[in-house]
Amino acid sequence: MNTASTSASTAPSLTQDELKALVGQAALAYVRPNTIIGVGTGSTVNHFITALGTMKDQIKGAVSSSVASTQRLQALGIPVFDANEVESLDVYIDGADEIDSQGYMVKGGGAALTREKIVAAQATQFICIVDESKLVTALGRFPLPVEVIPMATQRIARQFAALGGEARVRQKDGQPLVTDNGQHILDVTGLHITDPLAFESLVNQWPGVVTVGVFAHQKAQVCLMGTATGVKTIPY
Numbered sequence: 001m002n003t004a005s006t007s008a009s010t011a012p013s014l015t016q017d018e019l020k021a022l023v024g025q026a027a028l029a030y031v032r033p034n035t036i037i038g039v040g041t042g043s044t045v046n047h048f049i050t051a052l053g054t055m056k057d058q059i060k061g062a063v064s065s066s067v068a069s070t071q072r073l074q075a076l077g078i079p080v081f082d083a084n085e086v087e088s089l090d091v092y093i094d095g096a097d098e099i100d101s102q103g104y105m106v107k108g109g110g111a112a113l114t115r116e117k118i119v120a121a122q123a124t125q126f127i128c129i130v131d132e133s134k135l136v137t138a139l140g141r142f143p144l145p146v147e148v149i150p151m152a153t154q155r156i157a158r159q160f161a162a163l164g165g166e167a168r169v170r171q172k173d174g175q176p177l178v179t180d181n182g183q184h185i186l187d188v189t190g191l192h193i194t195d196p197l198a199f200e201s202l203v204n205q206w207p208g209v210v211t212v213g214v215f216a217h218q219k220a221q222v223c224l225m226g227t228a229t230g231v232k233t234i235p236y
Ligand code: 5RP
Pocket: 040, 041, 042, 043, 044, 045, 094, 095, 096, 097, 106, 107, 108, 109, 110, 111, 112, 113, 116
């Protein structure tokens, strides 16, 4: 890992949520005036959206990766564009469930992985904002989210079992969680993903997989990592 810079401040006793707030604020440095930016989903991004509210008059608006983020953006008066209305974005800012030393990530803990991948694909730069608990040596510690077409769930679960994984359908209120796209999420434990690019390509072509939560083909270009010694800027 090549750590380019560390902020001067020390923050020895910050909570995880405070670290998330710190990187959410730091991400404003990547928002250029008069642009439309891509916005991810999750508790870290929620801090970023709050911070973005302070410069809402300087940007044109956002393309959002979830209904939840859209509602937050709009509540602050930030215009939200449909992804189809925007040809490209120069930055996409989002959190992650895991990130490794190459900038490869696992995402989807908030079930928004498909739209996150779509918006990330429109952006030139992916800025990942995380607290340091998300740093891993190899992807696979966090249960891997995979958005699936419900009729293919059991078949896909068997395919993961053949790779040593155990897949469970994510539940909400005692029922399978339904994503913003009307699909289900499998959370897969027991995987050790040594080649994220090959793994993402493999799983993506299984019938019924909408999106696998490995972000390797669309990895981060920069990670802003909240640590006990401040925000580290890590380029890849
Ligand atoms: C949502 C995501 C989030 O970026 C990921 O789950 C991290 O969330 P948080 O910032 O709440 O820790 O991928 O689908």
